[in-house]
Structure formats: C-alpha cells, structure tokens
Amino acid sequence: MNVNSIRRTLDPNLPTTVASKTREELREQQNIFNPEDALRNMPSMTIRKRYSGDRNALVGGRSFSTVQAPRALVYMDGYMLSNFLGRFDAPRWNMIAPEEMSRVDVLYGPFSALYPGNSIGTTIAVTTSRPSAFSGSVRIVGQDQASDQYGVKDHYRNYQASALLGEKLASGLWYKLMLNHQDATSQPMSYYGANANAAGVFTVAAGAAATPVSGIVYDTGPYGMRRAIFGANTGAIDHTIQNTAKATLGYDISPMLSVEGFVAWWGNDSVTRNQTFLRDAAGNVVWSGRVTDGINVFMIPASTFAPYTRDEHHAQVGLTLKTRNKAGWNTSVSVGSYRILDDVQRNASTADPVAAGGGAGTAVLRDGSGFNSLDAVATYTPVAGDWGGGLHAVTFGLHGDDYKLQQATLNTADWRNASGSEAQFVGGQTRTLALFGQDAWRFAPQWQAVFGLRAEAWQASDGVQRVTGGSTVNYARRSERAWSPKLSLSWDVDAATTLRASAGRGTRFATVTELFQGTAAGSSITVNDPNLKSERSTALELSAERRYSLGSLRASLFQDDIRNTIWSQLNLNVYPNVTNVQNVGRVRTRGLELFGQINRLFVDGLSAEANIAYTRSKILENDNYQPSVGKDWSRVPRVRSASTLVYAPSDNWSVSSTYRYSSAQYNEINNTDYNSDVYGAVSRVSQVDVRLLLKPRKDTELAIGVDNLNNNQSYQLHPYPGRTLFAEMRYAF
Template sequence: MLNTLRPLTMAISLALFTHYACAEDDDSALHTVTVNSARSTLDRDLPNTVAGRSQEELRQQQNVFNPEDALRNLPSMTIRKRYSGDRNALVGGRSFSTTQAPRALVYMDGYLLSNFLGRFDAPRWNMIAPEEMARAEVLYGPFSALYPGNSIGTTIAMTTSRPSTFSGAVRIAGQDQAYDQYGGKDHYRNYQASALLADRLASGLWYKLMINHQDATSQPMGYYTVTANADGVFPAASGSGPVTPVSGIVYDTSAFGTRRAVFGANAGAIDHTIQNTAKLTLGYDIGSTVSTEAMFAWWGNDSTTRNQTFLRDSAGNAVWSGKVSDGANTFAIPASAFIPYTRDERHAMLGFSARTRNPSGWNGNVIVSAYRVLDDRQRNAGMADPLAANGGAGTAVVRDGSGFESLDASINRAGANHHLTFGVHADTYKLKQSTRATADWRDASGAETQFVGGETRILALYGQDAWHFAPGWHAVLGLRAESWEASDGVQRLAPGANVNYARRSEQAWSPKLSLAWDADDSTTLRLSAARGTRFGTVAELFQGTAAGSSIIVNDPNLKPERSTALELAAEQRYALGSVRASLFQDDVRDTIWSQLNLAVFPNVTNVQNVGRVRTRGLELAGQIDRLGVQGLSAEANIAYGKATILENDNYLPSVGKNWPRVPRVRSATTLVYAPGELWSLAATYRYSGPQFNEINNADYNTDVYGAISRVRQLDARLLLKPSKGMEFALGVDNLNNNKAYQMHPYPGRTLFAEVRYAF
C-alpha cells in the first residue's frame, strides 16, 4: 500500500504546486521561470527538455561529495554511485540503464568527459571538483543536431566557474557511514579537501587553479555466495582435502528466489581510494569579440582493496578457502574467492577552445580535447587474504596508453527569424589492454598472456536552423550525418593464435524536428521528433577478456543502435514557479546490451544486440518559490515509464519482458526552508521502483544483494552562513538507512559535514 501511495503523493504534490502558483499569480509580477533555471548556460534554441541545478541551489539543497551527486535528484535520472570515490558512477536515463554508458554524453565546459573504454568506465567526473561547479544540466533525448549519436539517451553539461575578479575558495568535507549487512557492522569514513584560486587581469588574461584531494573507503561491494537449485539443494563440494568445520555462514534468498549461502565480502570488496586532481585553466580575451581558453588537468588514484570472511573454525580463526561445513552443508571455496587487488592510475587531459562574440553576423566556436591514460595498473593476487599480503603469483591488467580525443567546430548566425548553425565533429577512442602473469602479484611486470586493443573513429557533419516563422511559433530543424569506423581490433593470446578483426565502417543520417508554440507568455507546448544512431564502442567490439573473477565475451560485428524518439512537452509558468509535463517514447532497434551472469563463477558478460526495445513514459516536474510559509519552497518530479522488449531473436524468452534496470517509477521531492540569509534547512525524498537485471525478468526478488532494488531514501542538509564567505553544513544522506542495491549495495546512513570559505 505504501508503494502505491508514493507515486500518488508525488502527483498530488505537483497539483498543489499548480494550485499555490495560481493563487499567487499576478499579471504585474508574471515572468518566465524554466524548471530549475536550467537553460542559462546552454544554446537558447535547444529543442530538448532541460533540467539542472546551479551551484547555489546545490549548496542549499544537497550534500555534494562528488560531482555526480549534483544529478541524483533530477527527473528520470539514475546515478550508479556505489560509494564516495567510486570511479564507476554510471548514468541511467529515461530509456536506458546504468550499464548502457554509451547512451549518456558528459561534457565539462564543452570538453568531452565520456569514457567508453570499458563496460564500467564511467564519465571522468574526477576532472571536476565540487567546489568549482557553477551549474549541472541535463538534456533529454536525441532532439538536437548539435550533439553526437551517443546523445540518444541523455546529454549532461557540467559548467565550471569563471573569474570576474580575484577570488578563491577552500572547502573541507567529511562523511561517516554506518553500514550493516549480513551481521558485518562497521563505520566507513571519507574525507575531501579542495582549493580554488582565480583572477581576471586588466590585460584580458584570466586563470583558475583547482586542486582536490580525496581519501575514501567503501562499504563492502560484493559477497562470495553459493546458490542452491530450485529444490534448495546446494551443489556438491568437489575436490580433495579435509573438511573444516566452520561457523558464520549466512543464508538468505537470492534475486531468483532460490536459497543462497553467503561467506563474506570478496573480490576486493572494500576499496580504500586516495585520489588527487589538479587543474589549471588559462583564458585570454582578444578585444571584445574573441575568447580563447586552454586547460590542463591531471588525476591520480591509488586504490587498495581488502576482503572480509564470515567463517571461523573451532578455534576462532578466520577461514578463507578450502572445503568447509557448518554441519548442514559442505562447500568448496576456491582460493580465488577472496583475492584482493590494488590499482594505480594516472590520467591527464588537455583542452583548448576559442570562440567569437560578434554582436551580429557570423560567429565561430572550436573545442578540442584529448584524454590520456598515462598509467593504469591493476594487480590481482593469486591467493586469498591474509596470505596475499606476503606476495605470491598473480595477474596484472595494464591499460597504459588508452585514451580518447574530441573535436567540435561550428559557425552560427543569429538573425531576426533564423538561428543557423553548421558544424563538424570528430572523436577517436583507442583501447590498449594487456593482461600479464606475475611472479609476485604486487609487481605488474610479467609475461603477457593476453592483449586486446582497437580503435573507433567518428566523423560527423551537422546543420540546424532555429526558425521563428510566426508570432509565438518556433521550429528547430536539424540534420546530422555520421561516419563511423572500427579498426586495429586485435586479441593476442600467448601462447596461441592472434585474432585480428577486420576493419568496419558504417554511416548514419539523423534528422531532427521540433515545433514549439508559445500560447501566451506563460504557456509553451512543444512536439519533438528525432532519429539518433549510437555505434558500438571499442570496448563492446574488442574487449573480450578473462581476468580474475570476470569473463567478458565481446562482439566485433555489433550493429549500431538506431533510436526513433518522440516527445510532447507542455510547460506552464507562474510568478512563483512552474509545472512541466512530458510524454515521451524511445523506440530503439538493435539495442546493444551487456548481460552479466552472476549465477556462475567466474562471472560471464556477453555483449549482444537486442532486436527492438520501446520505452513509453510520462514525466512531471514542478517548483514553487513560496509554499504558504515565508521562506518555504519546494521542487518535485516523478516519471512513469515502461520499457518493453518487442523483438529479440537472440533470446526469444525475453520478448514482452521489461527492459533491465529501467524502473517504472522514479521521483524526488525537495523542501527547502530558508527564512533569511543566515541559514537554511533542506530535505529530499528519492524513490525508484524495483527493476530487473535479467532480460527474461527471472530475478523477481529485487530487494536483496545481487538485485536491482527499490530506492527509498531521505536526505537532509542544514546550511549555516555566519559571515560573508563562510559556510558550515551538516547533513545526513539516507537518514532512514534504506538498504538498496544496484547489484552492489548502496551506502547506509551517512553523516556529512562541510566547511567552506570563499573570497
């Protein structure tokens, strides 16, 4: 009953927004308010629905520890951030899951941050410090010709601050998480410090220097389990050797409704990560019409993991492997179940942009960036804790030299009735990944046992016309032509034969059309239709590997995803707020899907095409600046959606099933009480419905470890401003200590504290 009432409560909240806004409406005070003031940093003629948050709104409303936190309360958004410092914080949207990373584009000041080099390689959020974020904005759907085919899901524009005078800020933040799972209780603490210094000189030169340091420890990310068959019988323990009587085995029910035995946190479950970022941005204004900018950023990560066994022998000693029995069942725990690993990473990014600002006529804009993995070495032990600390044979995965580049160049002309844009886009992704056998797992040097690599390139031309063809009427017509190529794909086995993949190329035309009508100063209706094409990534095509507890089966012959998207949106604006409703449909042919099978050990991931997936939904969003009480404001959004597999010749039992990891309902409601300038109190309740991870929807028991569960989380934040430039914040994330999972456990109740001084 409670789950039924939550969406109803959200809908009633939105209705109340409309009621209060109308009650306060006054023609003399009428002005345009776009939901969350999202459009300020984006092209004013974008045909997309947009939502976002400014830095001021974020500091008032949310406990932001990492940059991706800024997105978690926006409509139809899922951020797979498993813990603070997670390098795999993936994005999910209206019609795609958090394991379909290439359907989300992420930019920082126009520089590409989207990392498509691995299945779980998230956008490079590390290149941004929370302290420098000026605004975070989300564009929904592939309706603009200005963005590449990977925008068929969501495009995220992160804007950082630019100085107008000498300025700076210092920030220190900390978290304390109380976590309890399977009887293992502990506190996990995180710290972060950042500094920002900037100035704009009379010569036209400006600079900004940002440094950020983070020390974070995760809660356990995974557990070693053995699952019984449908009759509740566990597999027979194979192998020779004595059977050790143990205590501590925990039994529960898996996502498939079968009995499960849990032995402890495994596969490097607890991650201690130390990350440092340094970024220098230099800009120079040539007169009043030309702006140039150059950026260099460096990020480093040192990650050490550990495991935690629940098993104890009769003397109370920890047991990590071998045959064990609790008197009821006997199990064989492989030596690889509780192996730790370490990972050292050093990445760098370069960017340059130039643009003209002529008051009339044509203007130009160019943005280029290059991202390089300077060093990336993961060292995997060959034996379980605690013996692994003494060394011994193992494996290493090295990805030095991988990276991506991007170029966007355009010209535009804003006339009385037409805003024309023409441009070119190019990007390249290159993967180099070597697996090595090491005599001492703590050293990454050793004989190469496998190498995978390859490259993808995209070259695109696009044009768009924003046409005000009649009073109150606005059309955006666009066309994007893309040419894609995959080359140098290779799997080199030692010993064994090499697999060299043939060069491939594809082309796509993506037309765009949007028609908007301003019925009056406060009402806008917009109908948008578009085609978009998303090509296979270098990882999906070539990254077939067998390492540690994971096997990936790639497909070099993947077809590109082709999306046909529709949206009908209506927005009503009032003196004190606004309400928006969007009906949307996304019909995708040849959806690219990576299916992870956790029911086997090692885990196996298969990359494949799914014939046709269609998503239909309704999204509502609203805000009101004064809710009855002076200083009380509110925002709310709710999205209902149904993603259905309509065709799948590769696996017929999935036809008619729900698409994995896209919930039926997502919502967020935020209340803010700010009676003056000195302090404010905010609370946000987020809800996401249960989801499936399997395309046959067999994992119906969702609110358990290993499933994609509901999220029911309450966050709170108290912000104090005792003097100019000084801020103190205290908060709690997951105040209700909701246990939720995206296969991995989400954090438990987490205390947050922050001190900030800006000048």
C-alpha cells in the same frame, strides 16, 4: 570564488527538454561529495554511485540503464568527459571539483543535431566557474557511513579537501587553479556465495575432509533460490586516495575574440581488502578450502578472497578559440584530448593473509588508452527584422572523435609487481566524423520550428586479441554511415504557456570496448562481439510547460523506440563472473514525466520542487534470446521521483529535505530475478536526505546533513551506502 554571470554553454534554441541546477540551488538543497551527486535528484535519472570515490558512477536515463554508459554524454565547459573505454568506465567526473561547478544542465533525447549519436539517452553539460577578480575558496568535507550487511556492522569514513584560486587581469588574461584531494573507503561491494538447486539443496563439494566452520549466512537470492554467503570478496572494501590538479587559462584577444584552455591531471591509488565470515572451531579465520557447517559441504577456491590494488594516472587537455559577437555570425573551434598515462591493476591469486606476502597473480595494464575530440561550429544569431520571412538562428559544424583501447594482461610471479610475461592483449580504435546543421525558425510571433540533420561516418579498426601461446585474432576494419534528422515545433500559447512536439532519429555506434574487449581479468570474463550492429533510436516527445510568478509546471510524454540495443549482460551467479555483449532486436520505452517547482509555499522562505516519472520499457523483439520478448527492459524503473522542501527564512541559514524513490527493477532481460530487495538484485530505493546550511559570515558556509536518514538498504547488484553523516566547511574570499 567571485564569478561573472553564469556561463551557459548550451544553445538557447535547443529543441529538447532541459533540467537545470545552479550552484546556489545545489548548495542549498544537497549534500555533495562528488560532482555526480548534483544529478541524483534530476528528473528520470539514476546515478549508480556505489560509494564516495566510486570511479564507476554511471548514468541511467529515461530509456536506458546504468550499464549502458554510451547513451550518456557528459561535457565540462564543452569538453567531452564521456569515457567509452570500458563497460564500467563512467564519465571522468574526477576532472571536476564540486567546488567549481556553477551550473548543471541535463538534456533528454536525440532531438538536437548538435550532439553525437550517444545523445539518444541523456546529455549532461557541467559549467564551471570563471573568475571576475582575484578570488579563491577552500572547502573541506567529511562523511561517516554506518554499514550493516549480513550481520557485519562497521563505519566507513571519507574526507575531501578542495582549493580554488583565480584572477582576471586588466590585460584580458584570466586564470583558475584547482586542487582536489579525497580519501574514501567503501562499504563491502561484493559477496561470495553458492546457490542451491530448485529444491533448495546445495551440491555436495567433493574432496578431502571438510573443515567445520561457523559464520555461513543463508538467505534467498534474486531468483528466489536459497543461497549461502561466505563473506565479502573480489576486493570488496576499496580504500581509494584520489588527487586532481587543474589549471585553466583564458585571454580576451579582442572584445570579439577569446581563447581559453586547460590542462588537468588525476591520480588514484586503490587498495582493496576482503572479509570472510568463516571461523574454525578454534576461532581462526578460514579463507578457502572444503568447509562444512555440519549441514552442507562447500568448496571455496583459493582465489575467492584474493585482493587487488590499482594505480591510475590520467591527463586531459583542451583548447577553444571563439568569437563573441552579440548578433550575426560567431565561430568556435574546440579540441580536447584525454590520456591514460598509466593504469595498472594488480590481482592476487590467493586470499588476503597469504597474498600480503606476495605470490603469483596477474596484472592488467591500460597505458596509452584514451580519446580525442574536435568541434568546429558556426552560428548565426538574428537581429530583429533580419531575414524577412522570419527570424532564423542557424548552427552548423563539424565533429570528430576517436577512442583507442590498449589493454595487456600479464602473468606475474609476484602479484605486487606488475612485471611478467604477456598472457593476453586486446586493442582497437573507433573513429566518428560528423557534419551537422540546425535551423531554429521563428516563422510567426508565437511559433518556432527547429529543423536539424546530422550525418555521421564511423569506423572501427586495428581490433586485435592476442593470447600468448595461443592464437592471434585480427578483426577486419568496419565502417558505417548514419543520417539523423530532427524536427521540433513549439507554440507559445501565451506569455506563460509553451507546447512543443519533437521527433528525432539518432544512431549510437558500438564502442571499442564492446567490439574488441574480450578478456579474462581477475574475477571477471568478458565475451565481446566484433560484429555488433549500431543502436538506432526513433524518439518522440510532447511537452507542455506553464510558468507562474512563483514557479512552473511541466508535463512530458515520451517514447523511445530503439533497434539493435547493445546489451552487456553480467552474470554474477557464476564464478568467475561472465559478461556477454549482444544486440537486442527492439526495445520500446514509453513514459510520462512531471516536474514542478514553487518559490513560496504557505510561508515566506518555504519552497518546493518535485518530479516524478512513470515509465514502461519493453522488449519487443530479440532473436538472440526469445524468452526475453515481452519482458521489462533491464534497470529502467517504472516509477522514479524526487521531492525537495527548502526553508530559507533569511540569507544566513536554510534547511532542506529530499525524498528520493525508485521502484524495483529487473537485471535479467528475462525478468527471472523477481526477488529484488536483496544483494545481487536491483532493488527499490526509498531514501530521505536532510541538510542544514549556515552562513555565519558572508565568506563562510557551514553545513551538516544526513544522506539516507532512514537507513534504507537498497541495491543495484552491489549495496548502496547506508545512513551517512555529512559535514562541510567552506571559506571564500
């Protein structure tokens, strides 16, 4: 699609480190199936994308893990995509097609007053394309993944098709239409097992005579204890079909005033299945009951290998009115709304062969949940000579957002139908209102100071848990206020060198889920805490950047000291799995991040880019669990790096290779899960990706590639994909 010059939606005076990728860089360097793939090689970032089509692709940053979703803010053209309605509710990446991304910017830390308190981690701004004439494109992508886990080998295939059509008319009206369809199947995500005791002995399951079986696999778990694995469970293999449709319209009311908006719809149909390893003496599949391999005796509950299905339909709308003066005052007002139109997960209570014919189960409905946002901003851009004491670029504004959760669990006579009596209901709402101001003051030719202040008022209300036949708990309304000052000082030592020191406070309030979503759904139990304290971050960064004619170098020293970290601890070693939400008194992260790029390396057409971060994240205080004090924080690796080489000798073709590394991490905050390179742990990642891009015609692109070429088996509790073949065709007009 032909586009105007790339729209950068960021304030040019942001007092924070920014890492960026353009559309051209992404197409040249990476195999991209889903939008979040564009972030996987960014400095100090982890993307918990377990498989293509994963709706829970969470973000991890310098000082926070991939299960601390509320510390990652994601925007699309200034509209909020961050979804804080569930522990694993990742940003709504599905509202973006990879084909329409024109730029991705990543901001680090709470140093700008322009963003909500959730920016104490990472802020991601995705900018999509806008047509400058009648244009369009079609893109088709396919993947083939080879999976090998516990001796079970298989291939899982995915494909995606996208179409864009847009035009800008002489009247000042422009439009863009986007359609995206994908069909994807995951490798097995979860496995059912039993742990031995410290002596390596399994508890003997009591009951009727045990069925002799083969197929039990023994290994050593994350805690160094022997365990038995019986098969892939909890809907381990997910076949998902997703569709997105989006229409974006804009109109230039005058040369200085414009309006634009969009409406988007996304649907997902997921059908899961499980895979038992067990066979009886006649070779028949065994799904449950008391079993023995002649050495140990185990009891497998009837619900262990129960499948589930999920149907979701979401919608989002946004509208922005803004002025476009080159200097002086500008204003903008932007509103957005995201709604879960319907969302039902149907859970069977028996294993796959029986479940196919129906039977009792449960259904979880989240219809009507959603979030809204409002931003009103005024900016002043100086003209040389204005404001005699120096140049001031001023921004101030108002922000508001609210998140509403409605979740009902039904007991169903036939799990395939989401109808029955209510067993549980949880709900609640949070609201945040903020005023902010920021002044970028160029007080001397080579010096700039940025002062910012954000005042936020938060409240939680309407919290309720209702259990049919039991009690109803109505939670009291709560409210808090927070002041978050920011300060940054930068010095342009010369035309090519900049030094900057930044300090910022930020407050991340508890989400409606963390406060109120205490549930038992399927194979998971969540224990919430309506009295959670807010996270309060004090962050520092010292950075130095040197720019050259052929590239640049940057070094950043950072510290993030957070009081009352909100932590959701998942225990996979019990069945059903249990998650507890709590505050951790104080966690401090210190690190060094290096980034460099060179546009010509040795020969014409050869370029390189690399980043590496060394991080130590420690628990300094935790009255709720003393054994964790002094331990490493969960899922923050000590070393993260990505290095990319690109050889593009002409405009017609290029080849790239990326090596991505992340050291092993702990999942448990007491660091007892020391055996990291196994299922259920958070392992090291050491992967090589390659891509060949061909442009046989000006309007055509062909690409083939391999992700995880070295077939590194890695885990973030769940297994990451194995070696994956990638093929892409794109036609634009």
